[in-house]
Amino acid sequence: xxxxxxxxxxxxxxxxxxxxxxxxxxxxxxxxxxxxxxxxxxxxxxxxxxxxxxxxxxxxxxxxxxxxxxxxxxxxxxxxxxxxxxxxxxxxxxxxxxxxxxxxxxxxxxxxxxxxxxxxxxxxxxxxxxxxxxxxxxxxxxxxxxxxxxxxxxxxxxxxxxxxxxxxxxxxxxxxxxxxxxxxxxxxxxxxxxxxxxxxxxxxxxxxxxxxxxxxxxxxxxxxxxxxxxxxxxxxxxxxxxxxxxxxxxxxxxxxxxxxxxxxx
Amino acid sequence: xxxxxxxxxxxxxxxxxxxxxxxxxxxxxxxxxxxxxxxxxxxxxxxxxxxxxxxxxxxxxxxxxxxxxxxxxxxxxxxxxxxxxxxxxxxxxxxxxxxxxxxxxxxxxxxxxxxxxxxxxxxxxxxxxxxxxxxxxxxxxxxxxxxxxxxxxxxxxxxxxxxxxxxxxxxxxxxxxxxxxxxxxxxxxxxxxxxxxxxxxxxxxxxxxxxxxxxxxxxxxxxxxxxxxxxxxxxxxxxxxxxxxxxxxxxxxxxx
Numbered sequence: 001x002x003x004x005x006x007x008x009x010x011x012x013x014x015x016x017x018x019x020x021x022x023x024x025x026x027x028x029x030x031x032x033x034x035x036x037x038x039x040x041x042x043x044x045x046x047x048x049x050x051x052x053x054x055x056x057x058x059x060x061x062x063x064x065x066x067x068x069x070x071x072x073x074x075x076x077x078x079x080x081x082x083x084x085x086x087x088x089x090x091x092x093x094x095x096x097x098x099x100x101x102x103x104x105x106x107x108x109x110x111x112x113x114x115x116x117x118x119x120x121x122x123x124x125x126x127x128x129x130x131x132x133x134x135x136x137x138x139x140x141x142x143x144x145x146x147x148x149x150x151x152x153x154x155x156x157x158x159x160x161x162x163x164x165x166x167x168x169x170x171x172x173x174x175x176x177x178x179x180x181x182x183x184x185x186x187x188x189x190x191x192x193x194x195x196x197x198x199x200x201x202x203x204x205x206x207x208x209x210x211x212x213x214x215x216x217x218x219x220x221x222x223x224x225x226x227x228x229x230x231x232x233x234x235x236x237x238x239x240x241x242x243x244x245x246x247x248x249x250x251x252x253x254x255x256x257x258x259x260x261x262x263x264x265x
Numbered sequence: 266x267x268x269x270x271x272x273x274x275x276x277x278x279x280x281x282x283x284x285x286x287x288x289x290x291x292x293x294x295x296x297x298x299x300x301x302x303x304x305x306x307x308x309x310x311x312x313x314x315x316x317x318x319x320x321x322x323x324x325x326x327x328x329x330x331x332x333x334x335x336x337x338x339x340x341x342x343x344x345x346x347x348x349x350x351x352x353x354x355x356x357x358x359x360x361x362x363x364x365x366x367x368x369x370x371x372x373x374x375x376x377x378x379x380x381x382x383x384x385x386x387x388x389x390x391x392x393x394x395x396x397x398x399x400x401x402x403x404x405x406x407x408x409x410x411x412x413x414x415x416x417x418x419x420x421x422x423x424x425x426x427x428x429x430x431x432x433x434x435x436x437x438x439x440x441x442x443x444x445x446x447x448x449x450x451x452x453x454x455x456x457x458x459x460x461x462x463x464x465x466x467x468x469x470x471x472x473x474x475x476x477x478x479x480x481x482x483x484x485x486x487x488x489x490x491x492x493x494x495x496x497x498x499x500x501x502x503x504x505x506x507x508x509x510x511x512x513x514x515x516x517x518x519x520x521x
Contacts, residue, residue, distance in 0.1 A: 052374070163364060167348060167354075167357070168354045169352050169353070169354030169355075170367075172316070172372070173348065173354040173355075173367065173423070174367060175316065175343070176314055176316060176343060176346070177343060177348070177423075177424075177427055178339075178342070178345075178370075178427075179340075179367070179370040179378075180338040180340065182357055182378070183370045183371075183378040183379075186378050186379050187363075187367045187370060191356045191363070192356060192358060195358070198315075220350030251502045262354055
């Protein structure tokens with residue numbers, strides 16, 4: 001072997017688009033900081049001041065959870081989350097099916113369903129709650145409707161993506177053996193998507209549980225209403241007591257749900 | 266039993282996958298269909314159970330006029346025709362038994378399928394079908410845990426569970442290695458001989474066609490260009506069907 005050197009080809013330069021994007025992101029950040037008058041010194045000087053909200057966090061009142069009204073609001077929140085997810089998740093099965101090519105062969109009808117799904121998904125949970133509070137008044141019903149639409153949107157999106165990716169082979173086999181639509185769906189489609197779908201519904205439940213806490217802030221029932229009540233009175237110990245308890249519940253339910261979801265897929 | 270009369274299939278105007286075909290297949294025959302890919306083999310098989318409708322002409326299968334059949338009667342006819350696919354078309358997550366029971370669905374009320382409650386008699390039929398292809402001991406395995414050859418045997422069992430009069434096999438061994446291919450072909454041959462089920466198999470390996478085809482049908486550009494016993498299929502005949510000289514890729518074994 002000869003000892004002659006090998007010349008590497010010229011290293012390609014960093015594309016202009018990347019350099020431009022980085023400079024743009026930096027300039028944007030600086031401009032934003034100036035416009036919103038962001039200042040670290042202000043944050044630190046504010047720390048030293050006496051702060052009622054922070055005082056409440058240091059002495060949370062967990063006793064509040066045992067009070068009858070808070071407890072029932074808590075249970076109401078859980079019920080909202082469960083019911084909203086079951087209804088929304090159930091409906092999403094149909095919405096996802098009608099958004100697929102084999103479930104809805106008529107192209108323009110499919111386009112309508114897909115557009116509807118996209119619009120529903122782009123509306124955040126709190127906005128749904130505000131909409132329904134305005135439409136049907138304060139209470140648990142607007143909260144339920146908000147969670148229904150919110151979880152339906154999320155689960156529909158995930159399920160229809162799964163449906164688009166299923167193996168069409170078993171469907172052809174079912175058709176070739178003379179099975180009708182319902183039997184075909186049951187034997188060739190459901191077994192393919194059931195584990196993913198179950199996992200999506202559980203995910204929707206996690207989202208709904210978190211969302212259900214803030215629904216009350218706009219008058220849509222649940223624990224949020226109690227938190228808003230104490231907040232407006234300035235009872236920060238009670239506010240934090242409820243928030244921390246809620247955090248614990250959400251954490252436990254999520255751990256449980258995530259464990260199940262891992263096993264499913 | 267199966268009879269094509271001036272049958273034509275046009276996917277697009279001017280593109281004929283089946284061109285004025287006249288063909289009779291008698292009950293109990295074992296027919297192998299050969300031809301290049303795109304010659305219309307899959308189309309021929311799929312017209313028989315009306316997965317592909319005729320554009321013009323007539324087709325009679327088991328006494329039914331396939332070209333003019335109500336939806337309900339078409340499903341009934343399909344239930345009497347078992348189908349085996351190149352890609353197996355099993356539900357991977359389901360068990361072997363669940364896959365085979367799919368062959369019983371037409372005969373059962375919908376609620377039974379929905380709840381997955383299959384009568385003893387139907388389970389017995391599924392078990393017998395699995396036993397025939399030597400897969401009974403894997404009844405509760407998931408389809409995804411099986412090898413390619415085993416999956417195709419489950420595919421055969423699913424077709425058998427329909428207790429069909431006709432079995433259609435579309436390139437059943439194209440995804441399998443040579444020994445497994447022979448095993449699958451032998452299962453099909455034995456089922457044809459034991460049960461007298463009319464069997465139509467698409468193949469593109471010519472040595473398999475001569476070995477198993479009691480009758481070989483050659484297609485080229487949707488037209489029937491050969492019809493005779495497998496023993497008469499010489500290299501010249503195949504070159505006539507293919508319209509070119511043969512290569513090593515046209516046979517399953519390496520020598521050609």
